Amino acid sequence: MHMIENIEVLVSKILSLAMVVVIVAAIFDLGAYLINTLVTTGIYGNFNQVLFTIFGLFLNILIALEILENITAYLRKHVVQVELVIVTSLIAVARKIIILDLEKVRGLDIIGLGVAILALAISYWIIRSSNNRA
Numbered sequence: 001m002h003m004i005e006n007i008e009v010l011v012s013k014i015l016s017l018a019m020v021v022v023i024v025a026a027i028f029d030l031g032a033y034l035i036n037t038l039v040t041t042g043i044y045g046n047f048n049q050v051l052f053t054i055f056g057l058f059l060n061i062l063i064a065l066e067i068l069e070n071i072t073a074y075l076r077k078h079v080v081q082v083e084l085v086i087v088t089s090l091i092a093v094a095r096k097i098i099i100l101d102l103e104k105v106r107g108l109d110i111i112g113l114g115v116a117i118l119a120l121a122i123s124y125w126i127i128r129s130s131n132n133r134a
Contacts, residue, residue: 005078012075019068026064030057052099059095066091083131086124093117 037050066088073081093116100113 008078009075012071016068016071016075019064019071023061023064023068026057026061030054030061033057056095056099059091059098063088063091063095083124083127086120086127090117090120090124093120 033053066084070081070084070088073079073084093113097113097117100110102110
């Protein structure tokens, strides 16, 4: 059993390092996109599309940071913190909604995203209220 725990810790540390690399790469990607967009094409004319892309890139970095926080919390306490996982999921679904092109999606997709947000919000509220009581 001790060997399995050591393997879990090793895998978590490798995932943490990989996530740091992903975050740094995402930051460089965001910077390159901003410079490329502002210098070469400008933002006039297609500002809405550029803004949605920038928001998507920012939220990708935020989601990666939340995943890194989940891994770090697991390394500290050896317990998956459900509240952090739900918050990360909420951010991911919110990102999807923010960058959603309403002209290309069906109504059923929007309803599905709404149900996902509602379920995650209720889950977060339940977890949060149970943690406050403890």
